Amino acid sequence: MILVGQYDSPFVRRVAVTLHHYHMPFTRQPLSVFGDFKKMGTLNPLVRVPALILETGEVLIDSGAIIDHLDHVAGQVRSLTPGNGPERRKVLKAVALATGVMDKAMATFFERYYHTGKALSKDWEQRCLFQLNAGLAELEKQCGTPWFSDLHMTQADISVGCMIGYIKLRVPEAFPADHYAKLHRLSTHCEMREEFVACRPGADEKVPARSK
Numbered sequence: 001m002i003l004v005g006q007y008d009s010p011f012v013r014r015v016a017v018t019l020h021h022y023h024m025p026f027t028r029q030p031l032s033v034f035g036d037f038k039k040m041g042t043l044n045p046l047v048r049v050p051a052l053i054l055e056t057g058e059v060l061i062d063s064g065a066i067i068d069h070l071d072h073v074a075g076q077v078r079s080l081t082p083g084n085g086p087e088r089r090k091v092l093k094a095v096a097l098a099t100g101v102m103d104k105a106m107a108t109f110f111e112r113y114y115h116t117g118k119a120l121s122k123d124w125e126q127r128c129l130f131q132l133n134a135g136l137a138e139l140e141k142q143c144g145t146p147w148f149s150d151l152h153m154t155q156a157d158i159s160v161g162c163m164i165g166y167i168k169l170r171v172p173e174a175f176p177a178d179h180y181a182k183l184h185r186l187s188t189h190c191e192m193r194e195e196f197v198a199c200r201p202g203a204d205e206k207v208p209a210r211s212k
């Protein structure tokens with residue numbers, strides 16, 4: 001399998017951490033949605049990462065759909081997403097909140113990146129930050145210990161861990177650790193694990209590439 005995308009994307013990273021957790025071998029094509037726009041468009045017409053190229057050549061897109069496939073291959077016993085009941089609903093809600101916060105952190109970052117000075121829309125920026133903060137507050141309320149769902153590591157931990165890693169990289173002031181004590185503890189717990197360490201963004205992935 002080939003995972004397409006860079007690790008500064010929290011969506012790519014959550015797929016990569018999941019692959020490592022399941023011990024599924026893969027290689028990586030670190031294409032940039034900016035610098036490799038045309039090439040990326042041949043894999044995903046939306047020009048978005050992640051994409052996962054299967055052994056058969058089939059291309060999967062969208063981190064949720066990719067992780068759904070990996071969960072099925074891993075099987076019910078090993079799956080990081082519980083199969084049914086309240087536990088499944090709790091994990092899926094946390095994943096929805098975490099990926100929503102990723103979207104809002106990204107929107108804030110790109111508003112600031114492309115619209116500097118007077119061109120920056122303060123209204124849009126404030127709206128995104130409000131939504132980001134509200135998502136974090138809800139996740140903080142629901143977060144257990146040592147894992148989000150208390151005793152077991154699930155996809156909620158991977159998604160929340162990657163979400164916090166991204167905010168720290170791109171909108172650091174939006175994650176005051178003392179304000180989100182449970183999430184901060186979970187993030188530290190996650191980032192020490194080998195599947196997270198293996199997918200840290202490299203130095204060349206920390207600055208968004210400009211279009212070629």
Ligand SMILES: N[C@@H](CCC(=O)N[C@@H](CS)C(=O)NCC(=O)O)C(=O)O
Pocket residue numbers: 008009010011012033046047048049050061062063064099106
């Ligand atoms: N819902 C998608 C979101 C993916 C996404 O937003 N990817 C970003 C990178 S972090 C991207 O490719 N953005 C480029 C664009 O949308 O133009 C998923 O879960 O994979």
